[in-house]
Amino acid sequence: MSINKKRRSTGRVTLADVAQLAGVGSMTVSRALRTPEQVSDKLREKIEEAVSQLGYLPNQAASSLASASSNTIAMIVPSLSESGCAEMFAGLQKVLQPAGYQIMLAESQHRIEREEKLLETLLSYNLAAAILLSVEHSTNVRQWLDNLAIPVLEIGALTDSPIDMNIGIDYVEAMFQLTQTVVAKGYQNIGMLCANQEQWIFQQHLQGWRKAMLRAHMSPHRVINAAEPACFSTGAQQLPEFLLAWPEIDALVCVSDDLACGALYECQRRRIKVPDDLAVVGFGNADVSKVCQPPLTTIAIPHKEIGIRAAQALLARINDEEWEEVTIASSLCKRDSC
Numbered sequence: 575m576s577i578n579k580k581r582r583s584t585g586r587v588t589l590a591d592v593a594q595l596a597g598v599g600s601m602t603v604s605r606a607l608r609t610p611e612q613v614s615d616k617l618r619e620k621i622e623e624a625v626s627q628l629g630y631l632p633n634q635a636a637s638s639l640a641s642a643s644s645n646t647i648a649m650i651v652p653s654l655s656e657s658g659c660a661e662m663f664a665g666l667q668k669v670l671q672p673a674g675y676q677i678m679l680a681e682s683q684h685r686i687e688r689e690e691k692l693l694e695t696l697l698s699y700n701l702a703a704a705i706l707l708s709v710e711h712s713t714n715v716r717q718w719l720d721n722l723a724i725p726v727l728e729i730g731a732l733t734d735s736p737i738d739m740n741i742g743i744d745y746v747e748a749m750f751q752l753t754q755t756v757v758a759k760g761y762q763n764i765g766m767l768c769a770n771q772e773q774w775i776f777q778q779h780l781q782g783w784r785k786a787m788l789r790a791h792m793s794p795h796r797v798i799n800a801a802e803p804a805c806f807s808t809g810a811q812q813l814p815e816f817l818l819a820w821p822e823i824d825a826l827v828c829v830s831d832d833l834a835c836g837a838l839y840e841c842q843r844r845r846i847k848v849p850d851d852l853a854v855v856g857f858g859n860a861d862v863s864k865v866c867q868p869p870l871t872t873i874a875i876p877h878k879e880i881g882i883r884a885a886q887a888l889l890a891r892i893n894d895e896e897w898e899e900v901t902i903a904s905s906l907c908k909r910d911s912c
Contacts, residue, residue, distance in 0.1 A: 575830040587630045594818050596624040615626050647677050647888075648696040652684045657804075657830060658860050658877030659707060662729060662791035665881020666705070671692065673889055675702060686712050693718065703888055709733035709740070710774045725891045728788055729884045730877075731775060732901060739891065741884040741900060743875060745775060748904040749782025752855060753827055757790045758911060761853055765796035765816050767837065768829045769804035779829050779857075804829065809836020810843075824852060831856035831863040834870050834909065838911070841868075852911040868910035875904050 593600040598621065602638045606621045608612045615620075624630075647670065651659050666677060678696065682689035690712045696704070697718065701727040710717075719726045726738035731745050756764055766783050768776055776799065787794035798815060802808040809828065813836075816823055828834035834856030841848050848854055850869055856863050859874035880902050890897035 586905055587628045589630075591628055592621065592624045592630050593626060593676065596621045631837050639827045644700040644702045645675050646699055646701055647675050647679070647703045648693075648699070648701050648777075649677050649706060649707070650680045650682055650689055650692055650696075651707040652682055654679075654681055655774075656707065657860075658730065658875055658880075661877035662707065662881035662884075665878040665883075666729075666885045667881075668878075669882055669885030669889060677705070677840075682708070684770075686710065686715075696720075702892055703727065705729055705884075705888070706737075708772060708774070709736070709771065711737075725888055727884060727888050729880065731778065733774070739884075739887060739897075739899065740879055741902070742889060743902050743904050745778035746782040746785070748873050748875070749779045749827075749829075749857070750786045751782075751906055752871075753783050753786035753859065753905070754790075755871070755906060755908070756825050756827060756853065756855060756912060757786060757855065759791065759825075762792070763796070763820065763822045764792065764827060765798070765820060765823045765827040766794075766827045766829070767809065767810075767812055767816065767833055768799040769806055769808050770795065770801055783827065790899075796823065805832050806836035806839065809833035809838075810840040811836075813837045813840040825849075826852060826854050828854065828856050831858045831860040831870055831872055834872070834911075835862050835866045837867075838866055838870075849910070849912050855912050859907055863907070871905075872907050872911040873904050874907050876902055 589600050589603055593603045598617070602613065603621055606618050610618050651661070663679070670677065680692045680696065682692060688724065693715055701724055704719065705727045707730050709731060710729050716737060728736055728740045730740055731742045733740055764787070768779065781883060784794045798812055800808050800812050809832065816826065826837055828837060834854050837854050838848060841854070846852050854870070856870045856872040859872050863870035863872045883900055885900060887897040887899065
């Protein structure tokens with residue numbers, strides 16, 4: 575018996591193609607793939623051989639819609655390069671994958687309207703849950719997710735108005751702690767360098783910064799929010815802007831370690847001594863913060879732990895078990911840059 579490997583109409587090998595090659599019915603093939611223990615070893619081997627020969631891949635969307643339960647979880651992130659995204663995803667996978675769940679990952683590119691279109695597509699699957707690495711959404715997205723009968727997890731940062739589940743760190747408290755540390759060192763003219771990031775994270779950073787500065791009776795007005803990404807080159811480019819606007823500055827609080835390291839490199843180029851002439855602190859405890867010169871004082875965010883704890887809570891929720899809504903603590907890393 576011969577059969578073309580691919581149909582001209584769709585280019586996709588179907589369940590019927592496998593059944594034809596194996597000489598059995600489509601229902602038998604479906605049963606062998608879904609519950610192999612329900613068919614004989616000889617028949618299962620015959621079907622597996624046909625699947626291998628044709629290169630058949632199951633249509634997961636159709637399988638999901640046909641099933642009362644699903645093992646698919648959708649996750650939308652602003653950017654795959656977002657700070658901590660890879661670590662949180664690894665933490666989620668560590669718990670969810672052994673439990674039989676697969677994560678479909680999509681990138682909104684920091685655009686609310688794109689998140690809406692992605693979610694509209696992903697909701698056509700019979701999802702077990704939805705995970706969002708953001709707390710800022712369109713009205714449509716909030717309405718859709720409010721009406722879903724599945725768990726919805728906002729992960730990474732805390733919000734006052736979660737859609738459903740919310741597990742992460744308190745960015746306001748973390749930035750307050752970092753700024754307060756700089757103030758306690760005796761610096762009087764402190765600036766804050768921000769860059770292109772999620773608006774809600776920027777607002778939380780700004781709130782923590784203002785809280786610490788006003789509590790110390792200092793002005794919180796020395797802030798630059800660059801439109802460029804939070805990277806080394808942005809930090810290096812923005813330091814001269816700070817020095818031009820506020821030549822009296824003696825400490826710089828950066829919202830990411832990459833920004834802070836860029837500022838450090840520019841300090842070295844200009845022969846500005848850190849921390850004697852200018853203290854520089856970062857945020858995130860990236861690997862580079864430990865090896866730059868001088869090593870950065872920064873805030874450590876346990877991204878992988880956030881992913882693990884969030885996945886444990888989500889798994890419990892999916893299984894109708896009790897789950898704990900926790901706030902993950904950040905920690906201060908005191909080093910030589912401040």
